[in-house]
Amino acid sequence: MNEVAVEISGLHYDYPDGTVALNGIDLEIQSGEKVGIIGANGAGKSTLLLHLNGILRGDGTVRVFGSPINKSNLSAVRREVGLVFQNPDDQLFCPTVYDDVAFGPRNMRLAEQQVAERVSRALRLVGLDGLERKSAFHLSIGQKKRAALATVLVMDARVLALDEPSGNLDPRARRELMALLKDLAETQVIATHDLGLVADICSRVVLLDRGKVVADGQGHDILENRVLLEQHGL
Amino acid sequence: MSKLDQPVLPFPRRVDARIKLISLVLAVVICVSTPPDRFMAFGGYFAYLLLLAIVVRPSARTLLGPVFVVLPFIMLCAVFIPFLHQDASGGGYNLGIGRLSVSRSGLLLFWNVLVKALFGVCSIVLFVDSTPFPDVLRALDGLRFPRLTVMLAGFVHRYAFVFAEEALRMKRAIDSRGYRGRWLWQAAVVGRMIGTLFLRSYERGERVYLAMLARGFDGRMPFSGQASVRAIDYGFLLTVAVVFLGLRVAAL
Numbered sequence: 001m002n003e004v005a006v007e008i009s010g011l012h013y014d015y016p017d018g019t020v021a022l023n024g025i026d027l028e029i030q031s032g033e034k035v036g037i038i039g040a041n042g043a044g045k046s047t048l049l050l051h052l053n054g055i056l057r058g059d060g061t062v063r064v065f066g067s068p069i070n071k072s073n074l075s076a077v078r079r080e081v082g083l084v085f086q087n088p089d090d091q092l093f094c095p096t097v098y099d100d101v102a103f104g105p106r107n108m109r110l111a112e113q114q115v116a117e118r119v120s121r122a123l124r125l126v127g128l129d130g131l132e133r134k135s136a137f138h139l140s141i142g143q144k145k146r147a148a149l150a151t152v153l154v155m156d157a158r159v160l161a162l163d164e165p166s167g168n169l170d171p172r173a174r175r176e177l178m179a180l181l182k183d184l185a186e187t188q189v190i191a192t193h194d195l196g197l198v199a200d201i202c203s204r205v206v207l208l209d210r211g212k213v214v215a216d217g218q219g220h221d222i223l224e225n226r227v228l229l230e231q232h233g234l
Numbered sequence: 235m236s237k238l239d240q241p242v243l244p245f246p247r248r249v250d251a252r253i254k255l256i257s258l259v260l261a262v263v264i265c266v267s268t269p270p271d272r273f274m275a276f277g278g279y280f281a282y283l284l285l286l287a288i289v290v291r292p293s294a295r296t297l298l299g300p301v302f303v304v305l306p307f308i309m310l311c312a313v314f315i316p317f318l319h320q321d322a323s324g325g326g327y328n329l330g331i332g333r334l335s336v337s338r339s340g341l342l343l344f345w346n347v348l349v350k351a352l353f354g355v356c357s358i359v360l361f362v363d364s365t366p367f368p369d370v371l372r373a374l375d376g377l378r379f380p381r382l383t384v385m386l387a388g389f390v391h392r393y394a395f396v397f398a399e400e401a402l403r404m405k406r407a408i409d410s411r412g413y414r415g416r417w418l419w420q421a422a423v424v425g426r427m428i429g430t431l432f433l434r435s436y437e438r439g440e441r442v443y444l445a446m447l448a449r450g451f452d453g454r455m456p457f458s459g460q461a462s463v464r465a466i467d468y469g470f471l472l473t474v475a476v477v478f479l480g481l482r483v484a485a486l
Contacts, residue, residue, distance in 0.1 A: 050444070053448055055444050055447055055448060075450050075452070078447070078448060078449065078450050079450065082448075082449075083445075083448040085441065085444075085445050085448075087441070089396055089438075090438060090441040090442050090444075090445050091442075091445045092392075093388075093389065093392055093393075093442050093445070093446070094388065094392065095367060095368035095371055095388050095391060095392060096368045099368065102456075103446070103449055103451075103456065104449035104450055106456030106457075107449060107450035107451055107452065107456055108450060109456075112459045133366075133368075135367075135368075135392070136392070137392070137395050137396070151449060152448075152449070155449065155450070
Protein backbone atom coordinates (compact mmCIF):
# COMPACT_ATOMS: atom_id res chain seq x y z
CA MET A 1 0.00 0.00 0.00
CA ASN A 2 2.83 2.39 0.82
CA GLU A 3 3.66 3.24 -2.75
CA VAL A 4 4.40 6.86 -3.53
CA ALA A 5 1.60 8.11 -5.75
CA VAL A 6 2.81 11.62 -6.44
CA GLU A 7 6.22 13.07 -5.81
CA ILE A 8 6.86 16.74 -6.47
CA SER A 9 10.26 18.32 -6.05
CA GLY A 10 11.41 21.88 -6.57
CA LEU A 11 8.37 22.86 -8.60
CA HIS A 12 8.30 26.45 -9.87
CA TYR A 13 5.72 27.94 -12.14
CA ASP A 14 5.20 31.51 -13.39
CA TYR A 15 2.13 32.54 -15.32
CA PRO A 16 2.82 34.14 -18.71
CA ASP A 17 2.09 37.61 -17.23
CA GLY A 18 4.94 37.09 -14.76
CA THR A 19 2.86 36.25 -11.67
CA VAL A 20 4.68 33.65 -9.61
CA ALA A 21 2.18 30.88 -8.92
CA LEU A 22 4.36 28.11 -7.49
CA ASN A 23 7.62 28.91 -5.82
CA GLY A 24 9.49 25.74 -4.97
CA ILE A 25 7.02 23.05 -3.97
CA ASP A 26 8.23 19.77 -2.48
CA LEU A 27 5.55 17.26 -1.72
CA GLU A 28 5.19 13.50 -1.49
CA ILE A 29 1.80 11.86 -1.47
CA GLN A 30 1.43 8.20 -0.56
CA SER A 31 -0.94 5.95 -2.39
CA GLY A 32 -4.34 5.90 -0.65
CA GLU A 33 -3.75 9.16 1.19
CA LYS A 34 -6.42 11.87 1.22
CA VAL A 35 -4.66 15.20 1.23
CA GLY A 36 -6.35 18.57 1.63
CA ILE A 37 -4.58 21.46 -0.05
CA ILE A 38 -5.70 24.66 1.63
CA GLY A 39 -4.67 28.27 1.23
CA ALA A 40 -6.00 31.73 0.48
CA ASN A 41 -7.16 32.77 -2.98
CA GLY A 42 -4.21 32.90 -5.31
CA ALA A 43 -2.03 30.71 -3.08
CA GLY A 44 -1.41 28.33 -5.99
CA LYS A 45 -3.79 25.47 -5.18
CA SER A 46 -5.39 25.16 -8.60
CA THR A 47 -2.07 25.67 -10.37
CA LEU A 48 -0.60 22.83 -8.33
CA LEU A 49 -3.45 20.52 -9.32
CA LEU A 50 -2.93 21.35 -12.99
CA HIS A 51 0.63 20.07 -12.63
CA LEU A 52 -0.46 16.68 -11.31
CA ASN A 53 -1.47 15.42 -14.74
CA GLY A 54 0.89 17.45 -16.84
CA ILE A 55 -1.49 20.10 -18.14
CA LEU A 56 0.91 22.72 -16.82
CA ARG A 57 4.59 21.87 -16.81
CA GLY A 58 6.67 24.14 -14.63
CA ASP A 59 10.34 23.85 -13.68
CA GLY A 60 11.07 20.97 -11.34
CA THR A 61 9.85 17.40 -11.45
CA VAL A 62 6.52 15.77 -10.86
CA ARG A 63 6.56 11.98 -10.62
CA VAL A 64 3.40 9.91 -10.78
CA PHE A 65 3.84 6.38 -9.44
CA GLY A 66 7.56 6.74 -9.90
CA SER A 67 7.77 8.00 -13.47
CA PRO A 68 8.50 11.67 -14.14
CA ILE A 69 5.88 13.36 -16.33
CA ASN A 70 7.16 14.02 -19.82
CA LYS A 71 5.68 14.32 -23.29
CA SER A 72 5.85 10.62 -24.04
CA ASN A 73 3.93 9.43 -20.99
CA LEU A 74 1.31 12.20 -20.82
CA SER A 75 -1.60 10.00 -21.83
CA ALA A 76 -0.57 7.30 -19.36
CA VAL A 77 -0.28 9.91 -16.60
CA ARG A 78 -3.71 11.32 -17.43
CA ARG A 79 -5.12 7.86 -17.08
CA GLU A 80 -3.63 7.64 -13.57
CA VAL A 81 -4.52 11.13 -12.38
CA GLY A 82 -8.12 12.26 -12.86
CA LEU A 83 -8.57 16.00 -12.62
CA VAL A 84 -11.97 17.42 -11.68
CA PHE A 85 -12.30 21.12 -12.44
CA GLN A 86 -13.88 23.66 -10.16
CA ASN A 87 -16.67 24.63 -12.53
CA PRO A 88 -18.51 21.56 -13.84
CA ASP A 89 -19.65 23.56 -16.88
CA ASP A 90 -16.02 23.52 -18.00
CA GLN A 91 -15.82 19.78 -17.62
CA LEU A 92 -19.16 18.76 -19.10
CA PHE A 93 -19.13 19.83 -22.71
CA CYS A 94 -20.89 17.01 -24.53
CA PRO A 95 -24.53 16.90 -25.62
CA THR A 96 -25.45 14.26 -23.02
CA VAL A 97 -24.19 13.08 -19.64
CA TYR A 98 -23.44 9.69 -21.20
CA ASP A 99 -21.21 11.18 -23.91
CA ASP A 100 -19.39 13.26 -21.32
CA VAL A 101 -18.61 10.31 -19.08
CA ALA A 102 -17.71 8.21 -22.12
CA PHE A 103 -15.31 10.86 -23.46
CA GLY A 104 -12.30 9.64 -21.46
CA PRO A 105 -12.71 5.91 -22.16
CA ARG A 106 -13.30 6.64 -25.85
CA ASN A 107 -10.07 8.60 -25.90
CA MET A 108 -8.46 5.47 -24.46
CA ARG A 109 -9.79 3.74 -27.62
CA LEU A 110 -11.80 1.19 -25.69
CA ALA A 111 -14.46 -0.82 -27.49
CA GLU A 112 -17.95 0.70 -27.25
CA GLN A 113 -19.15 -2.27 -25.21
CA GLN A 114 -16.47 -1.70 -22.56
CA VAL A 115 -17.17 2.03 -22.64
CA ALA A 116 -20.85 1.38 -21.91
CA GLU A 117 -20.00 -0.91 -18.98
CA ARG A 118 -17.60 1.59 -17.47
CA VAL A 119 -19.99 4.50 -17.91
CA SER A 120 -22.86 2.74 -16.21
CA ARG A 121 -20.56 1.68 -13.35
CA ALA A 122 -19.27 5.23 -12.85
CA LEU A 123 -22.75 6.76 -12.99
CA ARG A 124 -24.04 4.22 -10.49
CA LEU A 125 -21.13 5.05 -8.19
CA VAL A 126 -21.99 8.75 -8.11
CA GLY A 127 -25.72 8.07 -7.99
CA LEU A 128 -26.62 9.45 -11.40
CA ASP A 129 -27.78 6.26 -13.10
CA GLY A 130 -30.85 6.94 -15.17
CA LEU A 131 -29.70 10.40 -16.24
CA GLU A 132 -27.52 9.20 -19.15
CA ARG A 133 -29.60 10.90 -21.82
CA LYS A 134 -29.90 14.22 -19.99
CA SER A 135 -28.08 17.28 -21.16
CA ALA A 136 -25.71 18.70 -18.56
CA PHE A 137 -27.68 21.93 -18.89
CA HIS A 138 -30.64 20.26 -17.21
CA LEU A 139 -28.74 19.02 -14.15
CA SER A 140 -28.61 20.75 -10.77
CA ILE A 141 -25.21 21.99 -9.63
CA GLY A 142 -24.90 19.06 -7.24
CA GLN A 143 -25.64 16.62 -10.06
CA LYS A 144 -23.21 18.42 -12.35
CA LYS A 145 -20.46 18.12 -9.74
CA ARG A 146 -21.12 14.41 -9.41
CA ALA A 147 -21.22 13.97 -13.18
CA ALA A 148 -17.86 15.75 -13.40
CA LEU A 149 -16.49 13.32 -10.82
CA ALA A 150 -17.87 10.40 -12.84
CA THR A 151 -15.98 11.62 -15.92
CA VAL A 152 -12.70 10.80 -14.18
CA LEU A 153 -13.81 7.82 -12.08
CA VAL A 154 -14.73 6.12 -15.34
CA MET A 155 -11.08 6.20 -16.40
CA ASP A 156 -10.11 4.11 -13.35
CA ALA A 157 -7.78 6.89 -12.23
CA ARG A 158 -5.78 5.94 -9.14
CA VAL A 159 -5.34 9.56 -8.07
CA LEU A 160 -8.21 12.03 -7.96
CA ALA A 161 -7.29 15.70 -8.06
CA LEU A 162 -10.33 17.73 -7.06
CA ASP A 163 -10.58 21.52 -7.31
CA GLU A 164 -13.14 22.97 -4.88
CA PRO A 165 -15.39 19.89 -4.95
CA SER A 166 -17.90 21.43 -2.51
CA GLY A 167 -17.97 24.93 -4.00
CA ASN A 168 -21.49 26.29 -4.68
CA LEU A 169 -23.19 23.21 -3.22
CA ASP A 170 -26.13 23.38 -0.84
CA PRO A 171 -25.64 21.62 2.53
CA ARG A 172 -27.30 18.41 1.49
CA ALA A 173 -25.47 18.11 -1.82
CA ARG A 174 -22.26 18.89 0.07
CA ARG A 175 -22.95 16.12 2.62
CA GLU A 176 -23.68 13.64 -0.16
CA LEU A 177 -20.51 14.56 -2.00
CA MET A 178 -18.45 14.23 1.17
CA ALA A 179 -19.91 10.80 1.88
CA LEU A 180 -19.05 9.79 -1.67
CA LEU A 181 -15.45 11.02 -1.42
CA LYS A 182 -15.03 9.28 1.92
CA ASP A 183 -16.12 5.99 0.39
CA LEU A 184 -13.77 6.19 -2.58
CA ALA A 185 -10.54 4.33 -1.99
CA GLU A 186 -8.52 6.31 -4.53
CA THR A 187 -5.74 8.66 -3.52
CA GLN A 188 -7.30 12.11 -3.28
CA VAL A 189 -5.77 15.55 -3.56
CA ILE A 190 -8.43 18.11 -2.69
CA ALA A 191 -7.84 21.83 -3.16
CA THR A 192 -10.47 23.74 -1.23
CA HIS A 193 -11.47 26.56 1.13
CA ASP A 194 -13.94 24.26 2.82
CA LEU A 195 -12.11 23.49 6.06
CA GLY A 196 -15.04 21.42 7.33
CA LEU A 197 -14.70 19.10 4.37
CA VAL A 198 -10.95 18.84 4.89
CA ALA A 199 -11.41 18.04 8.56
CA ASP A 200 -13.92 15.36 7.72
CA ILE A 201 -12.16 13.64 4.82
CA CYS A 202 -8.46 14.39 4.83
CA SER A 203 -5.98 12.78 7.14
CA ARG A 204 -3.30 15.15 5.99
CA VAL A 205 -3.36 18.87 5.26
CA VAL A 206 -0.96 20.97 3.20
CA LEU A 207 -1.15 24.73 3.65
CA LEU A 208 0.00 26.84 0.73
CA ASP A 209 0.80 30.53 0.74
CA ARG A 210 2.15 32.47 -2.23
CA GLY A 211 3.21 29.34 -4.03
CA LYS A 212 5.03 27.73 -1.10
CA VAL A 213 4.19 24.95 1.30
CA VAL A 214 4.06 26.64 4.72
CA ALA A 215 2.67 23.74 6.69
CA ASP A 216 2.25 20.04 6.08
CA GLY A 217 0.96 17.60 8.63
CA GLN A 218 -1.89 15.86 10.40
CA GLY A 219 -5.27 17.38 9.58
CA HIS A 220 -6.32 18.40 13.06
CA ASP A 221 -2.89 19.78 14.03
CA ILE A 222 -3.08 22.34 11.27
CA LEU A 223 -6.80 23.03 11.31
CA GLU A 224 -6.74 23.71 15.07
CA ASN A 225 -3.81 26.10 14.81
CA ARG A 226 -5.83 29.28 14.33
CA VAL A 227 -2.83 31.58 14.50
CA LEU A 228 -1.19 29.73 11.63
CA LEU A 229 -4.33 29.73 9.53
CA GLU A 230 -4.97 33.44 10.08
CA GLN A 231 -1.38 34.28 9.27
CA HIS A 232 -1.84 32.72 5.88
CA GLY A 233 -5.14 34.23 4.98
CA LEU A 234 -7.63 31.61 6.18
CA MET B 235 -35.39 21.87 -25.22
CA SER B 236 -38.20 20.38 -23.17
CA LYS B 237 -38.64 17.53 -25.60
CA LEU B 238 -35.00 16.55 -25.29
CA ASP B 239 -35.44 14.17 -22.43
CA GLN B 240 -38.82 12.79 -23.30
CA PRO B 241 -38.84 9.06 -22.68
CA VAL B 242 -42.11 8.23 -24.51
CA LEU B 243 -41.40 7.92 -28.19
CA PRO B 244 -44.23 7.97 -30.72
CA PHE B 245 -43.39 6.63 -34.14
CA PRO B 246 -41.59 9.54 -35.90
CA ARG B 247 -39.35 10.05 -32.90
CA ARG B 248 -38.24 6.45 -33.04
CA VAL B 249 -37.16 6.56 -36.68
CA ASP B 250 -33.40 6.62 -37.05
CA ALA B 251 -32.21 10.23 -37.21
CA ARG B 252 -30.11 9.58 -40.32
CA ILE B 253 -33.17 8.27 -42.16
CA LYS B 254 -35.19 11.25 -40.98
CA LEU B 255 -32.52 13.62 -42.24
CA ILE B 256 -32.36 11.93 -45.64
CA SER B 257 -36.14 11.92 -46.03
CA LEU B 258 -36.23 15.58 -45.02
CA VAL B 259 -33.78 16.54 -47.75
CA LEU B 260 -35.58 14.32 -50.26
CA ALA B 261 -38.99 15.84 -49.50
CA VAL B 262 -37.69 19.41 -49.66
CA VAL B 263 -35.81 18.86 -52.92
CA ILE B 264 -38.87 17.29 -54.57
CA CYS B 265 -41.12 20.09 -53.31
CA VAL B 266 -38.76 22.78 -54.57
CA SER B 267 -38.51 21.12 -57.99
CA THR B 268 -42.29 21.17 -58.49
CA PRO B 269 -43.62 23.86 -60.90
CA PRO B 270 -45.62 26.44 -58.93
CA ASP B 271 -48.96 25.89 -60.69
CA ARG B 272 -49.30 22.22 -59.70
CA PHE B 273 -51.53 23.05 -56.76
CA MET B 274 -52.65 19.47 -56.19
CA ALA B 275 -49.08 18.33 -55.62
CA PHE B 276 -48.50 21.08 -53.05
CA GLY B 277 -51.74 20.04 -51.38
CA GLY B 278 -50.29 16.54 -51.09
CA TYR B 279 -46.97 17.77 -49.69
CA PHE B 280 -48.69 19.80 -47.01
CA ALA B 281 -51.05 16.93 -46.20
CA TYR B 282 -47.93 14.89 -45.42
CA LEU B 283 -46.64 17.66 -43.14
CA LEU B 284 -50.03 17.84 -41.43
CA LEU B 285 -49.93 14.10 -40.83
CA LEU B 286 -46.44 14.38 -39.37
CA ALA B 287 -47.51 17.30 -37.20
CA ILE B 288 -50.47 15.30 -35.87
CA VAL B 289 -48.15 12.52 -34.73
CA VAL B 290 -45.22 14.65 -33.56
CA ARG B 291 -47.56 17.21 -31.98
CA PRO B 292 -45.28 20.22 -31.66
CA SER B 293 -46.62 23.06 -29.53
CA ALA B 294 -48.08 25.94 -31.56
CA ARG B 295 -45.17 28.06 -30.47
CA THR B 296 -42.49 25.60 -31.63
CA LEU B 297 -44.13 25.29 -35.02
CA LEU B 298 -45.19 28.88 -35.65
CA GLY B 299 -42.29 30.65 -33.95
CA PRO B 300 -39.75 29.86 -36.71
CA VAL B 301 -42.40 30.43 -39.39
CA PHE B 302 -42.98 33.97 -38.16
CA VAL B 303 -39.25 34.58 -38.01
CA VAL B 304 -38.71 33.46 -41.60
CA LEU B 305 -41.90 34.79 -43.14
CA PRO B 306 -41.11 38.53 -42.88
CA PHE B 307 -37.85 38.00 -44.78
CA ILE B 308 -39.57 36.12 -47.57
CA MET B 309 -42.33 38.70 -47.72
CA LEU B 310 -39.82 41.51 -47.89
CA CYS B 311 -38.04 39.90 -50.82
CA ALA B 312 -41.02 38.51 -52.66
CA VAL B 313 -43.87 40.93 -52.09
CA PHE B 314 -42.78 43.29 -54.88
CA ILE B 315 -42.53 40.56 -57.51
CA PRO B 316 -46.22 40.66 -58.55
CA PHE B 317 -45.99 44.45 -59.02
CA LEU B 318 -42.74 44.49 -60.93
CA HIS B 319 -43.01 41.32 -62.99
CA GLN B 320 -44.46 41.83 -66.49
CA ASP B 321 -46.77 39.26 -68.06
CA ALA B 322 -45.61 38.14 -71.47
CA SER B 323 -49.15 37.90 -72.86
CA GLY B 324 -51.09 40.28 -70.65
CA GLY B 325 -53.77 39.14 -68.17
CA GLY B 326 -52.77 40.95 -64.98
CA TYR B 327 -55.20 42.28 -62.40
CA ASN B 328 -55.88 45.98 -61.93
CA LEU B 329 -56.14 46.79 -58.25
CA GLY B 330 -58.20 49.90 -58.89
CA ILE B 331 -55.78 52.12 -56.97
CA GLY B 332 -54.37 54.49 -59.51
CA ARG B 333 -52.50 52.51 -62.14
CA LEU B 334 -51.38 49.82 -59.69
CA SER B 335 -51.71 46.35 -61.11
CA VAL B 336 -50.29 42.92 -60.39
CA SER B 337 -49.20 40.47 -63.05
CA ARG B 338 -50.40 36.90 -63.17
CA SER B 339 -46.95 35.37 -63.62
CA GLY B 340 -45.65 37.62 -60.85
CA LEU B 341 -48.31 36.33 -58.48
CA LEU B 342 -47.41 32.79 -59.41
CA LEU B 343 -43.76 33.49 -58.71
CA PHE B 344 -44.66 34.99 -55.33
CA TRP B 345 -46.73 31.94 -54.45
CA ASN B 346 -43.84 29.77 -55.60
CA VAL B 347 -41.37 31.39 -53.19
CA LEU B 348 -43.84 31.51 -50.31
CA VAL B 349 -45.11 27.94 -50.47
CA LYS B 350 -41.69 26.37 -50.87
CA ALA B 351 -40.13 28.39 -48.08
CA LEU B 352 -43.04 27.51 -45.83
CA PHE B 353 -42.67 23.81 -46.64
CA GLY B 354 -38.93 23.92 -45.91
CA VAL B 355 -39.32 25.71 -42.59
CA CYS B 356 -42.15 23.48 -41.39
CA SER B 357 -40.30 20.27 -42.33
CA ILE B 358 -37.19 21.40 -40.47
CA VAL B 359 -39.20 22.38 -37.41
CA LEU B 360 -40.93 18.99 -37.34
CA PHE B 361 -37.60 17.21 -37.79
CA VAL B 362 -35.91 19.16 -35.00
CA ASP B 363 -38.89 18.78 -32.70
CA SER B 364 -39.01 15.02 -33.15
CA THR B 365 -35.26 14.43 -32.84
CA PRO B 366 -33.17 15.06 -29.70
CA PHE B 367 -30.21 17.24 -30.60
CA PRO B 368 -27.55 14.64 -29.64
CA ASP B 369 -29.23 12.30 -32.16
CA VAL B 370 -29.06 15.00 -34.85
CA LEU B 371 -25.32 15.34 -34.21
CA ARG B 372 -24.80 11.59 -34.31
CA ALA B 373 -26.81 11.40 -37.52
CA LEU B 374 -24.68 14.11 -39.14
CA ASP B 375 -21.57 12.19 -38.09
CA GLY B 376 -23.07 8.98 -39.45
CA LEU B 377 -23.77 10.68 -42.78
CA ARG B 378 -20.07 11.60 -42.99
CA PHE B 379 -20.40 15.29 -42.30
CA PRO B 380 -16.99 16.79 -41.43
CA ARG B 381 -16.40 15.86 -37.82
CA LEU B 382 -15.09 19.30 -36.95
CA THR B 383 -18.37 20.90 -38.04
CA VAL B 384 -20.39 18.39 -36.04
CA MET B 385 -18.18 18.99 -33.01
CA LEU B 386 -18.61 22.76 -33.33
CA ALA B 387 -22.37 22.40 -33.56
CA GLY B 388 -22.26 20.30 -30.39
CA PHE B 389 -20.29 22.94 -28.53
CA VAL B 390 -22.61 25.70 -29.69
CA HIS B 391 -25.61 23.74 -28.47
CA ARG B 392 -23.99 22.97 -25.14
CA TYR B 393 -22.70 26.46 -24.36
CA ALA B 394 -25.26 28.77 -26.00
CA PHE B 395 -27.51 28.31 -22.99
CA VAL B 396 -24.67 28.72 -20.54
CA PHE B 397 -23.76 32.04 -22.17
CA ALA B 398 -27.37 33.17 -22.33
CA GLU B 399 -27.61 32.57 -18.58
CA GLU B 400 -24.39 34.46 -18.02
CA ALA B 401 -25.68 37.41 -20.05
CA LEU B 402 -28.93 37.34 -18.10
CA ARG B 403 -27.08 37.36 -14.78
CA MET B 404 -24.99 40.27 -15.97
CA LYS B 405 -28.06 42.19 -17.06
CA ARG B 406 -29.67 41.62 -13.67
CA ALA B 407 -26.51 42.85 -11.99
CA ILE B 408 -26.46 46.12 -13.93
CA ASP B 409 -30.23 46.54 -13.55
CA SER B 410 -29.95 46.20 -9.78
CA ARG B 411 -27.49 49.03 -9.78
CA GLY B 412 -29.98 51.38 -11.32
CA TYR B 413 -29.13 51.00 -15.01
CA ARG B 414 -32.04 52.11 -17.16
CA GLY B 415 -30.56 52.09 -20.65
CA ARG B 416 -32.29 55.35 -21.56
CA TRP B 417 -29.47 57.64 -22.49
CA LEU B 418 -26.99 57.38 -25.28
CA TRP B 419 -24.00 57.50 -22.93
CA GLN B 420 -25.33 54.38 -21.24
CA ALA B 421 -24.77 52.48 -24.48
CA ALA B 422 -21.13 52.19 -23.46
CA VAL B 423 -22.23 49.91 -20.62
CA VAL B 424 -23.77 47.48 -23.07
CA GLY B 425 -20.57 47.59 -25.10
CA ARG B 426 -18.52 46.71 -22.06
CA MET B 427 -20.95 43.95 -21.16
CA ILE B 428 -20.50 42.38 -24.57
CA GLY B 429 -16.73 42.70 -24.23
CA THR B 430 -16.80 41.04 -20.82
CA LEU B 431 -18.99 38.23 -22.14
CA PHE B 432 -16.55 37.69 -24.99
CA LEU B 433 -13.58 37.53 -22.62
CA ARG B 434 -15.37 35.14 -20.31
CA SER B 435 -16.31 32.87 -23.21
CA TYR B 436 -12.75 32.95 -24.43
CA GLU B 437 -11.43 31.97 -21.02
CA ARG B 438 -14.06 29.29 -20.66
CA GLY B 439 -12.96 27.90 -24.00
CA GLU B 440 -9.44 27.57 -22.62
CA ARG B 441 -10.70 25.80 -19.50
CA VAL B 442 -12.92 23.43 -21.46
CA TYR B 443 -9.94 22.53 -23.61
CA LEU B 444 -7.84 21.83 -20.51
CA ALA B 445 -10.62 19.64 -19.14
CA MET B 446 -10.62 17.74 -22.43
CA LEU B 447 -6.85 17.32 -22.30
CA ALA B 448 -7.13 16.03 -18.75
CA ARG B 449 -9.24 13.18 -20.07
CA GLY B 450 -6.82 12.18 -22.74
CA PHE B 451 -8.07 14.28 -25.71
CA ASP B 452 -5.54 14.06 -28.52
CA GLY B 453 -7.18 16.24 -31.16
CA ARG B 454 -9.38 13.51 -32.58
CA MET B 455 -12.94 13.62 -31.35
CA PRO B 456 -14.11 10.18 -30.29
CA PHE B 457 -17.69 9.48 -31.35
CA SER B 458 -19.86 6.59 -30.38
CA GLY B 459 -20.69 3.99 -32.96
CA GLN B 460 -23.92 4.13 -34.95
CA ALA B 461 -26.89 1.92 -34.29
CA SER B 462 -27.81 -0.13 -37.33
CA VAL B 463 -30.71 1.05 -39.49
CA ARG B 464 -33.74 -1.19 -39.02
CA ALA B 465 -36.38 -2.34 -41.47
CA ILE B 466 -38.91 0.08 -40.00
CA ASP B 467 -36.53 2.97 -40.76
CA TYR B 468 -36.12 1.89 -44.38
CA GLY B 469 -39.89 1.52 -44.53
CA PHE B 470 -40.31 5.14 -43.47
CA LEU B 471 -37.83 6.37 -46.07
CA LEU B 472 -39.46 4.26 -48.78
CA THR B 473 -42.92 5.60 -47.92
CA VAL B 474 -41.76 9.21 -48.07
CA ALA B 475 -39.95 8.57 -51.35
CA VAL B 476 -42.92 6.84 -52.99
CA VAL B 477 -45.46 9.45 -51.85
CA PHE B 478 -43.36 12.44 -52.88
CA LEU B 479 -42.14 11.00 -56.16
CA GLY B 480 -45.71 9.89 -56.91
CA LEU B 481 -47.08 13.40 -56.33
CA ARG B 482 -44.26 14.92 -58.33
CA VAL B 483 -44.70 12.58 -61.31
CA ALA B 484 -48.48 13.02 -61.25
CA ALA B 485 -47.90 16.76 -61.44
CA LEU B 486 -45.76 16.57 -64.58
